[in-house]
Structures are given as structure tokens and as C-alpha cells.
Amino acid sequence: IRQTFPSAYFIELTVRQAHYAIESTERLPPAHLITWVLPDYIQFPFLGGGSNGFSIGVIPFAIIILALVLAPSRKLFSFLALYLIPLGFTLSIPPFSWINNYLPPFSHMRGNLRWMVSAAFPLACLAAASIETFIEKGIAGREKIMRRTARGVAVFVIVLVFVTLASQFLAPRLIGNEDFMGKLVDFHFRGRTATLPASHYLEVAESAVRDIGNQLSFANAWWVIAILMWVGAGGFFYFIARWRPTSKTVLMLIAGAMTVNVFAVFSYQYHNFIPQEIMLQTPALVNFLKDHEPNPRRYRIMGFLIGDGMFREVLVHSPMPPQELANMERELLVNNTSVFWEIQRMDGLEPYRTLRHNQLLNTLINADKAGYIFDRENPNVRALTLDRVDNRDALRSVTPQEKIKDFLLQLPLLSMMNVKYIYSLYPLQDPRLTPITIPRPASIPVNIYLYKNTQVLPRIYFAERPLFSKNQGTEFLLEIAEVNDFRHTTVIECNDCVARPVGRGQPPKFVINEYRDGLLSVNTETTADEWLVFSESAMPGWVATVDGVPAKIYTANYLFQAIQVPPGKHQIEWRYEDIFMQKQKALLEYLEKLFR
Secondary structure, eight states: OTTHHHHHHHGGGBSOOTTHHHHHOOOOOGGGGGGGTSOTTOEETTTEEOOTTTOOOHHHHHHHHHHHHHSOOHHHHHHHHHHHHHHHHHHTOTTHHHHHHHSTTGGGSOOGGGHHHHHHHHHHHHHHHHHHHHHHTSGGGOHHHHHHHHHHHHHHHHHHHHHHHHHHHHHHHHHTOHHHHHHHHHHHTTTSOOOSOHHHHHHHHHHHHHHHHHHSSTTOHHHHHHHHHHHHHHHHHHHHHHHOOOHHHHHHHHHHHHHHHHHHHHHHHHTTOOOHHHHHSOOHHHHHHHHHOOOGGGOEEEEESHHHHHIIIIITTSOOOHHHHHHHHHHTTGGGGGGGGTOOBSSOOGGGOBHHHHIIIIIIIOTTOTTEEEOTTOTTGGGOOOOSSSOGGGEEEOOHHHHHHHHHHTHHHHHHTTEEEEEESSOOOOTTEEEEOOOOOTTOSSOOEEEEETTOOOSEEEOSSEEEEOOOHHHHHHHHHTOSOTTTOEEEEOSSOOOOOSOOSSOOEEEEEEEETTEEEEEEEESSOEEEEEOSOOOTTEEEEETTEEEOOEEETTTEEEEEEOSEEEEEEEEEOOHHHHHHHHHHHHHHHHOO
């Protein structure tokens, strides 16, 4: 309950809106189905394969088919039904697609392919029940069935050999066929817009065909092992038909075959593992920040075109070995790994964002999509709700130079968000940004450009000129976007607040007593009513007090918090209280009054 209740309570404030599942629904590539009959390390670029919840091993798969056809039972069909349910969700077919797309909480979850992870358990149970049926119902003792099964397996082995020979013949010829490659690229982009030059996609298509040719090759030991698994399955069924072993021997052979399958898959994937020491090394960027910023609550960092930059500058040219890729991702702090070093990255990961954070970061600023910027000139943009992860209808295509220019226009927003350092794979030129040289790690093939934002606002400050807004939704977002200098202007959401007269008298003062996760304690001294801004997310759970008396928290600058501080000397405290505990406390107080 402690975990589920807050998740349900907060979900409407996050980017996981009611159409979240629809937005991210993927069609299962047909090639994923090959994992029923081949080890799950067999994957084809842009086609699929290696999907969770499909691989059970060659012999168990064949036994499942035999048991369902020759000795169907309620037990078998029960496990089959349990398997088909997540498969239906994965394939996104009615009625499962309707449940996944429209029924909470499924509609608030991203990625229908995740269902196949849960399918592994009923598939394993189906295999176990089928093996039990295979032995107890005497299927293993039916010589003709076993011989026919062995012949069927032999035919499939011949097909695999033929596919291997065909790929070796066709792959080099297709790579040199520009007309075929062009049609392949056009087919892949049907209904979608390409953002890179055509030559890039032709290069990627050639690389994909080359990879498929290399994988479907007798020179590839792992592909040969996949074929040998089917050869072994044919030998298994022929051995049963010819020698009629005991049930114990059959079980031992099946267990041995499954062990070989697991060992082969693990052995293949093992070379993709990386030593833990790689991720424990401190990135060069972190070393600089630790040396120059001892207090992690005085600043935030943000990346510019990190993901797209990695793709465009490195990954499109040649695949990187796992260790080299891990080195680069560590240095670039991808996937929010900055938290390992207690460094707060403003952009972070999409699943951790509130809806407002996503609107500001992923739509208005749009710092990690090289080909798009927010289209302020779109006459229809004010009518958009901007409640999707990628609000493409509010964006327009631009060149890389236009993208950099637009990002620099967003510096006031970054300053407001306490972003003191910006790191990028592309050089930026702006008088408000001071370049900082950090050593380029020898382990990565790109330069990291680091800049200090000289206009950054602190986490806690008194608003110099508060403006009160009654706008909602996109109108309010656009109002925030039009502020050129948040050092002088703070936009506070308030319907009945009155702007103070011009002239502040003595400037207000404050001293931070304590600032840690979930707590801020400040002493203030003012000669008039002032607004104190606290740049932590304005989420339910925060409670503010002035000298121990609860104070109303207003949303400031679209994301953060502000309270009104009366004249004089006061102790201000912001404290985050578990929302579950708050509701529990309120319920107990209500019950106490009710039964008093």
C-alpha cells in the first residue's frame, strides 16, 4: 500500500496520462516469433528476434505441440490460455488492446511488449505439463509419431541450412544493389519522416544486411549451435522411436537438452556483459564538478543533444563493443547515472518527470531531439494540450544550426531551473556561457563541451518582481516561455494575489539553516511582504510553515514553489511529508472527531 497509493495518487500529475499506452504501442515484428524455434540470442537488425517469453528450447517446444495435438487436457489448455493472455497484450489485438490502451492502470504504462516478460512463467508451466503428458500419456512410446516427428525436425534442419546458403549468396549482392537498398529504406520509413540525409540510411541498411549475412553463416559458431540444437532434437526423437528408453532416461535427456539451451544462451550473452569496474570509474565531468561544487544543492546540470549526439556522431558509423559503449555512456551520464555521484541532472529520465517538467523540458526546450524545436509561430499551438511524451504536433523540423540557436534562446528557462552547467557533444557560443575545459577521456571517441551558465538563479531566492497569472495549460506555459529574465520576473500562479507597489525599501535577507532531501529551514528578515521562491518541484506532499504556522504554497515559474513571507524576522520551513502518512493522519483525526 505504501508504494501503490502514492503511485495512484500522483499519476495524473506525471507524463503517464490516460493515452500513455496508446502513444507507445508497438507492433510486434514477425521476426520475434522465430524465438519459438531458435535460441533467443538470434536477432536480426530492424526485424526482431530474441524476445522475452518466447524461448523455451527446441525439444520442449516440439513436445508442447505434440501434447496439445495428441493428448489435449484441461491442464494444458489452462496453461496455454495463461500464456495467450500476455501474448494477446503483446500483439495488441482486441480485446487485449482495448484493456491495455483504455483501462487503468494498464493505460498509464508504456510498452506493450513488456507483457512478454510475464509470459515466461506460464510458458514454462505449459512446457512442464506437456513433458508430463508426453511421458504419462504414452506419446513417447508411439514409434510412428516419434519417427514422423524426427523427419519433420530433419526437414526444418534442411530449411535452416538452405536459408544459411541463400543468405551467403544474396547478402553481398544485395549490399551492392543501390535500387534494392533504396527500396528497403523507403519501406522502413513508410508513413514517417526521415531526419538525416538519405546517404546515412543507405549506409545503415547496408550494415543491417551485412549483419544478417554474417549471422546466418556457417562461420558463425552461434548460428551453427542453433542448427545443431535442432539436429539434437531430431536425434532425440529418433532415439526414442528406435530404442524406446525408460521414462527416467527420457526425462534426463530432456533436462540435458534444456541445460544445453540455457548454457548456450548465457554463454552468448556473457560476452556482452561488462566488468562492474567500468561503471565505478568516476567520469571526467563528475571529477570537475566535485572539485568546484562541493554542495550538490547549489546547482543542477543539463545535457544538450546527448542521446541524439551519440547516435549521429558515433553509433551510426559503426557498432561499438559493449565495454566501449559503457565507457561512453558513463562519461556522458546517460540514463540518470548522475545520481550515483549525487549530482542533479535537470533533464533526467522521462519516467521520472511530471507532466509539467515534460512540457517544459521535452517540448518547449526539447534539448535532446536534434531535428525539432518548439513551433512558437504555429497559430494552433495554444489549443494543444501538450500532454504527450513527444508532442510532435507542437514541433517543427530544423537544421542542426537552427537547433543550437533555438537552444541558446532557452537559457533564461535553464537559468530559472538552477542549471549552472551545460554539457554537450556540440560546441555552443554565447556570451552568457563560459567554456570550461575538461580532459577528454581516452575511452570515448567524442569531445565533451562543458559550459558554465553565468545567469543561473539560486535554488532559494526572494522574487524581485512577482507577476501573478490566472492562465492555465498551454497559455501559462507560453507565458513562462516569454519571460526573458527570471532574475527580475517571477511568475506565480494565483487568482487573487495583488501586486505590491513599486519600491521594496530595504532588500530582504535570508540565511539557510538546513537544506537536505525533504527539508529546507531558512531564517528571513524583510521590511515588507515578500515572496520566497524554493526551486524544488511543487508536488503534493510539501508543507510550508512560517514560525510554525502553515503557509499556503503557490506554484512559481511553472515548476517550483513560493510562499508569501510577512514583514519582520521569521523562521521558514519547507518539509516534505509522505502523502500516504498525510492521508492516514487526516483519516485518524477525522475518526477521532467522529467518535469523540
